[in-house]
Amino acid sequence: MEYTYNIIDSDASSKLQLQLYLEEYEDLVCARVETNASAGLNSILKYNPDLVLVNLGEGGMDYFQMVTELNQYMQSLPIIIGYAKSKKYAYNAIKCGFFDYWILPHNEFDIRKTMLRLRKLHPKQETPSTICLKSYKDYRYLDTKNILYLKSDNNTTDFFMKDGSVISAFKTLKSFEDKLPKDFIRVHQSYILNSRYVSRINYGKSICSLNYGREEELPFSKTYKDKIDSLKEMLSKTATKALN
Numbered sequence: 001m002e003y004t005y006n007i008i009d010s011d012a013s014s015k016l017q018l019q020l021y022l023e024e025y026e027d028l029v030c031a032r033v034e035t036n037a038s039a040g041l042n043s044i045l046k047y048n049p050d051l052v053l054v055n056l057g058e059g060g061m062d063y064f065q066m067v068t069e070l071n072q073y074m075q076s077l078p079i080i081i082g083y084a085k086s087k088k089y090a091y092n093a094i095k096c097g098f099f100d101y102w103i104l105p106h107n108e109f110d111i112r113k114t115m116l117r118l119r120k121l122h123p124k125q126e127t128p129s130t131i132c133l134k135s136y137k138d139y140r141y142l143d144t145k146n147i148l149y150l151k152s153d154n155n156t157t158d159f160f161m162k163d164g165s166v167i168s169a170f171k172t173l174k175s176f177e178d179k180l181p182k183d184f185i186r187v188h189q190s191y192i193l194n195s196r197y198v199s200r201i202n203y204g205k206s207i208c209s210l211n212y213g214r215e216e217e218l219p220f221s222k223t224y225k226d227k228i229d230s231l232k233e234m235l236s237k238t239a240t241k242a243l244n
Contacts, residue, residue, distance in 0.1 A: 002182065003124060004031040006047065006078075008040035008063070009055035014083075017106045018053065025115055027124075029234050037062040041069055046226065049078050051118070056084040057104070060092070067096045079122060081114065131179060133159075133169045142167065144181055148210055149193040149218060162212050185227050187220035201232055 005028055009015040015033065022028050031047040034040045037059065044052060054063050063082070070077055082093045083102035093101045100114045131147075133140040146162045152173035159167040169176075177186055183195050187208060199211035207217045208228070220228050 002027050002029050003050040003118070004029050004047070004182075005051035005053060006031055006040065006043055006049045007033045007053050008035070008037070008043075009033070009053070010035040010058055011055055014055055014057075014104060014106065018111075021106055021108055021111050027119075028115075031230055037066040041066045044070060044078060045073055047230065048074075050122075050124075052078045052080045054080065054082050055104075056082045056089045056093070060084065060089045064089075064092050064096050079118065129181075131176070133167065135170060140167065144184070144194075145196075147184075147194055148197055148212060148216070149191060150176060150184075152190045185231055187218065187224045187228060187231075189221065189223070191218050191220075193218055195231055195234070198231065198235060201228060201235075203228075 005022070007015055007018060007030070009018070019030070019033075022030070028051075031049045032043045034043050040052075040054070040063070056063055067077070067080065077097070079099045080097070081100045081102065082089060082098050083104055083106070085104045087101075087103065090101050099118065102110050102114075129144055130141045131144055133142065142159060142161075148160045148162060150173060151158045151160065155170065155172055157169045157171055157173050157176060159169065161167065173186075173190065173192060177184075177192060180192065184192050185195050186192050193208060193210065197210040197212050198208055199215065200207075200209035202209070206220055206222075208220055210216045210218065
């Protein structure tokens with residue numbers, strides 16, 4: 001299972017170095033990169049990452065205030081790791097419940113130890129690979145890997161499957177959004193797609209192409225553009241690894 005993470009860092013050099021080190025870990029996926037506490041707060045609330053890495057070097061106290069605000073809005077906080085050029089903020093980080101504190105410049109060994117400890121103490125639970133569609137006394141179980149996309153029609157949701165079949169459920173699209181694995185992304189008021197089948201993102205036409213033996217195009221809307229941007233970053237990262 002994957003851990004998603006956000007980086008909040010105004011130092012371009014530090015941010016780049018950290019991203020390069022984190023590329024080693026197949027189970028880490030970058031959701032967003034921000035440069036200040038205000039944007040970081042909004043980004044965490046929006047993307048709900050598993051892990052947040054924060055450069056406390058400039059305006060460190062702003063980030064501790066950010067954590068205080070997160071407690072007001074979230075049932076459980078993400079795992080937070082802080083780093084700086086000195087131990088100046090270490091005490092505050094401990095008081096705020098940070099998972100770890102690194103001294104810059106980034107050190108590959110320190111990062112590795114933290115990531116291993118993270119996996120040990122906070123193992124990701126496997127997302128169920130099936131979803132149950134219940135209609136009266138009829139229970140139907142779908143393997144999520146075989147679902148291409150979901151399309152809503154008022155209070156009905158159609159599941160479009162790899163084998164060409166279409167299965168209808170008498171529930172709204174929203175009711176399935178939080179029950180599906182992270183591979184599934186809401187890209188439109190009427191569509192949720194399985195990102196593992198995305199072969200193309202066309203911003204000019206606002207279209208995502210799915211390829212599963214034949215190609216199909218689904219629209220995405222401006223409302224969900226941030227999710228499309230995150231999808232693009234995730235797919236680009238995977239593609240880069242494959243090329244290397």
